[in-house]
Amino acid sequence: MLDREKIAILESKRFYTYVIKEHLNPLFKSYNYKRKGNTWYKVNDDVYIQLKIRKSIHNLGREIAFKFSIKMILNKNIENTVEIHGEKMNWEWDFQNTYGNDVNPFLTKDRYDIKRKKFGWSDWYVIFRENKFDELLYEHILIDFKDYLLPLLEKINNEDLFLKIVNEKHKSLHFNINEFVSKNYR
Numbered sequence: 001m002l003d004r005e006k007i008a009i010l011e012s013k014r015f016y017t018y019v020i021k022e023h024l025n026p027l028f029k030s031y032n033y034k035r036k037g038n039t040w041y042k043v044n045d046d047v048y049i050q051l052k053i054r055k056s057i058h059n060l061g062r063e064i065a066f067k068f069s070i071k072m073i074l075n076k077n078i079e080n081t082v083e084i085h086g087e088k089m090n091w092e093w094d095f096q097n098t099y100g101n102d103v104n105p106f107l108t109k110d111r112y113d114i115k116r117k118k119f120g121w122s123d124w125y126v127i128f129r130e131n132k133f134d135e136l137l138y139e140h141i142l143i144d145f146k147d148y149l150l151p152l153l154e155k156i157n158n159e160d161l162f163l164k165i166v167n168e169k170h171k172s173l174h175f176n177i178n179e180f181v182s183k184n185y186r
Contacts (some may be wrong), residue, residue: 031154039051039052044154045157046162047075048072050071067103071099072162074163098166103144104123106178115140
């Protein structure tokens with residue numbers, strides 16, 4: 001491997017850490033998320049929300065890929081206390097009433113199409129060359145989170161809306177939360 005290829009891989013790994021420490025962590029903190037490792041979480045009234053970032057285990061030379069998963073779980077305010085990330089909370093883990101997915105259903109159709117055309121793997125953010133770091137960060141990741149994902153998650157804060165989202169997701173493989181909430185909850 002050429003020295004410049006080693007440098008590009010190292011720069012990709014630094015970029016991943018930089019995105020988390022310098023951009024995502026402060027952004028999520030501004031929305032009152034707490035962090036443990038590569039996971040951010042918060043209780044949004046009736047709904048527990050968890051955002052997790054994963055890096056691809058495949059290293060294809062100068063490429064690094066990562067994706068986000070979002071889980072939402074309904075808080076039924078029951079007596080059973082469970083521990084989540086070291087904190088005691090009243091949560092019932094009912095996987096029939098749990099939502100899990102990646103970022104895409106939170107984007108508008110137009111935004112999703114841009115992401116799919118840019119990265120190919122629609123649920124991953126992929127860095128192919130070291131000179132694309134700024135473009136990926138400022139034109140994709142931060143826009144997806146600031147303009148779409150986080151504001152939408154703020155609206156999902158009650159049992160009624162959460163259960164409707166879970167119900168609609170079971171009806172359609174291609175369910176889009178952004179469209180559903182925009183049409184039904186302004």
